[in-house]
Amino acid sequence: MNPLGQLESARSLALGDGRYYPTIIPGVLPIIGPNANASLDTRRWGADFLAETFASPTWPSDAKEPSCLTVLPTLRAYLDDNDTGVIKSAVQAAASIYPLVYRHTISSHDSPNWQHMLAIKSNILRRMDTAPPGVRVCCVKFVQQVVLVQTPGQIADPRVRSPRLPPPAGNDLSSVQRPEQNDISLALVPRDHNLLSHSQLEAEASGLLDRLLDIVHGDHSDALLVTATLNALGMLIPRRPTIASKIIGSILNFNALKLANSPMTPKNKVIMKSMERTTRALLVNVMKRNPDNPFNTRIHQYLERMHHTRVDVFDESKRKRPAPVEQADGMDPSKRQRVVPIVPITQNVPPLPPGPVSYRELFTLDPNGGPAFDVQAFQDPEQLLSILVPVLQSIDATKLGDAINAVRARYLALQKAPPQPAPGVSAPLNDEEEEYEPDFEPEDNEQIVNQLDSAPPEDMIPDRVTNAPLVPYKLPQAPPLTKEEVQKYGDGTIRRVFGMLSSLEEPSSRSKAPKRGFNRLAASSYDRDSWVTILARLATRASAGLDDPDENTKSESGNGEKGNFAISESIRNALHNYVMYDWKKRIDIGISWLNEEWYNDRVQSNIMNKGSKFAANGNGSSPSVYKGNYRRCALRLLNAIIAFAEGTDKVLLRFMSEIPELDREILMRMKKMAEDPERIDLAIMVLQYLYMFRPPVREICVDVLVDMWQTNERAKPAASKILKRWKPEVLSQGNAVKMETANGSLEVKAI
Structure with a gap:
């Protein structure tokens, strides 16, 4: 296999997971190292790999420190290479490694590796002024790292020590610093270090910073180098406050548009725009990071001045006097000469041809012009619109108005003209005119038969349009819907209504105006409350048959013949889910x-009682009892709220106090809620409030509280305080039972 292919496989593995870097680097160094006599492609790959490795954010800096020491000889050899690409990658790798070797030397006093690093630094600094532009940009990055680590960082806290520093000598706390985890600065270097001199490092950093500032104020022909230097200085300002004022003051004296005095070639324009944008972005970022910076006033003035200078340099419209504005109609009141206005020439519109007229002939004003394109060839209407709209916008308004007036005159003339007979139908004869019969020879029977065979059928011969009667058109009746389709379409309508309801704004607070009662118009204001009222009445009254006293309502478990009971249950389920989605805000x-x-249960109960009395008088049957939906829906909603309510939710108290009817089963939910120790106070508060302000349920509240006192040991202390006022005999009976139980236990022990 190709060696570069193997190296690329190892590189891909490391890019996927940074934990493989410590394993891959020792295996790659013998191939790319100085003693391997590697080819140019291998050396380029090795330099790029090292620069990418030590700049990788997936590999922690603490884990990079042992591996960076092993690549120092390789980087030192790469800097003596003749290839520019190898040198650039080696300088970038050295910029990433220098802070790691610097921190390692502080803690370990490792002289050989630090000497290697010093040799690499000297080689890079020598190239900074004479190297090709790409290498100089990489050298600027290296100098930025040197200035960053050899400059004092943020103010340290002497109470907390860095684990890498040796303990202070005696009571001297001056060398104890508290740098950030990733901030390697001069604050880490002790005053008595044998390899690193505190004063020499700080002086070297100051000199290198001056070299960076000299690049900014030097030759502006190399915009890439100046832009790279400005970006490097922008990173030093927020991280090193001790030198920030020096950098900002130097940048404020920098003239990014210095080349404006030279010939304005396209290259110089690009250079000035690049440096001006970089400078503006740097200073704006400084103002955003520290709004209280004392330089902000000067920075703002500098940006304003640079903006005006840029407008003067690049705005070519101000260099020439603008052309005089001519009058559109050819008349200028400032002129002394009298000018006659130009009268537009009206186009002669030809008359319409005799006989029936098509739409094309009606709108054609110039028969010799012809259409610009055939609109019938366009299949996509959007494509046709994209062409017609710009064409209509480019037409002169005066000419377009004249053309519209001409077409309007034609149309009015056609309306006033007598109706023309349809094609194939002879015009009616005037009684006053004599019939004209041309001379012709009589046809034989064979010719008459042939003409009759070729003639269209009688039902295809059109009558005169003016005499045709107008028959009203009716749409065919739609097929009846099945119960499944009714349920499906009803559910879809409910979902759309609740989707619209969710998009309405939630009321910020209760309206101060009093709300009307049950007889109010539900959708009078078109807000959220109106739609909720409509939905609630659809669920409760849609299937009730209030206007038909002979129609009895069905039970909640029964199925209505018209299919609207299932829709009512769907609305109830949707209302329940809508309230529970945000029950604290939607409790109203x-x-x-x-x-x-x-209300619907009460009305239905009255209707059924009247019907039952009428049936009892006639048939002798007993009155029936109506089972409504209120109790079932209230218990379902209360159970869902209790599942999510906390001990501090006073919304439950409002809900229990404002629902229209309470019974024992509803109030027993408070006993169930009191089984949670955190919600005992809330349950007793609800019962106390209902006892005070809803007298019809006082006895039920007391019974629930007594049951809670007897069965819930944790609720006894809170319940006893209220039962002392409401029903003290329960407490006395309970104490007597306790005494009897205690006496019985004593007697058993005595036996």
Whole structure:
């Protein structure tokens, strides 16, 4: 197999998972190393692989540190190569490795590897001014990393130490720093390090920063190098506040449009636009990162000044005097000479030909012009519209108006003209005119028979259109729908209504205006409450037959003959799901729905009682009892709310107080909810509120509370406080039972 193919396989494996890098690098170095006498393609691949490896974000920097020491001889050899591509990748790899070797040297005092790194740094810095443009850009990246790690970082916290630093000598806390996990700076270097001199590193970083700033203020012919330097400085500003003011002050003195004084060639325009956009993006980013930066005022003034300069340089419309604006109608009041307005020449429209006229002849104003294209050839109407609309927009408005008036005059003339006979039908003869019979020879019988055979049938001969009677057209009656189709279409309608209901805005607060009662118009305001009322009344009253006293309502388990009971249940299920989707905000919808159910049950019960009394007087049967839907729907909705309610949800209290009717089974749900220790207070609060403000259910509330006190040990303390006021005899009976139980147990022990 080709060696490059094997190397690419190993590279693909490492790109998929960064954990394979420590295993792949020792196997690749003998092939790409300086002692392998590798070919140019192999050396290029090796330099690219090393640059990609140590810049990979999937491989942690702590794991990169042991491996970077093994590639230092290889990088040092690559920098002496004659190929530009190898040198560029080697410089990029060195830029990624320098902070790792720097941190390793701080903690381990490893002199040989640091000497290798210093040799690589010297080689790169020598190339910075004389190398080809691509290599110089890579050198700028390396210098950026050197300045970054050899400059003091953020203010450190002496209370927390870095695990890589040695313990401080005595009580000296000056060398104890707290750098960020990935921030390698001069703050990591102790003052007494034997390999790294604190002052020399800081001075070298300052000198390299000056070299970067000299590139910005130097020759602007190489826009790629200047743009790369500006981007490198932009990364140093937020991470190194100690040198940020120096960098910003230097950039504010930078003139990105310096080449405007030279000949404005296309190359110079591209160079100036590139540097101006990079500078503007850099300064805007500085203002966004730190709105309280003291340089923001100067930056804003600099951006305004550069904007005006750019407009003056690149806006060519201001370099020439604009042409005078001519009057559209040829009349200028500022001129002294009198000008006669030009009268447009009206086109002569030819008259219509005699006889029946087609639409084409009606709209054709120029018979010699002919159509520009045949519209019948277009199969797609959208394609035809895309052509016709621009054509109509390009037509002169005056000419178009004249043409429309000409067609209108033709049409009015046709309406006033007498009706023309249809083709094949002779015109009626005038009584006053004499019949004209031309001279002809009599035909024989054979000719008459041939003419009759070739003539169309009598039913195909058209009558005169003016005398034809107009027959009203009726659409055929649609086939009747089955029960399954009725249910399907009803469910689809319900889903569409609830989809529209969900798109309406939720009311921010309760309306201050009082709402009308059951006799209000449901859809008078077209808001969410109106649609909810319509849906609730469709579910409760659609199948009730309130206007027909002879029609008895069906039970909830029965099936209506008209199929609307299933639709009513579908609406009830949809209302239940809509309320439970956000029950805290939609509790008012649930209350309104249950009110409609209760009202319908009362009306139906009265109707059935009247019908039952009439039947009892006639047949002697007992009155029937109507089983409504309110209790079933209320229990279902209450069970769903209790499943999600928490101990702090006061919405449940509002729901229990506003539904129209309460019974023992509904209130027993509070006892079930009190089995949860976190919701005991809420359950007792509901019962207490109903006892105080709904007198008809006081006895039921007390009975539920007594049952809760007897069966729920955790609810006894809270229930006892209320039972002392409402039913104290229960507590006394309970204490007596406890005393008897205690005495009995003592007697048993005595025996």
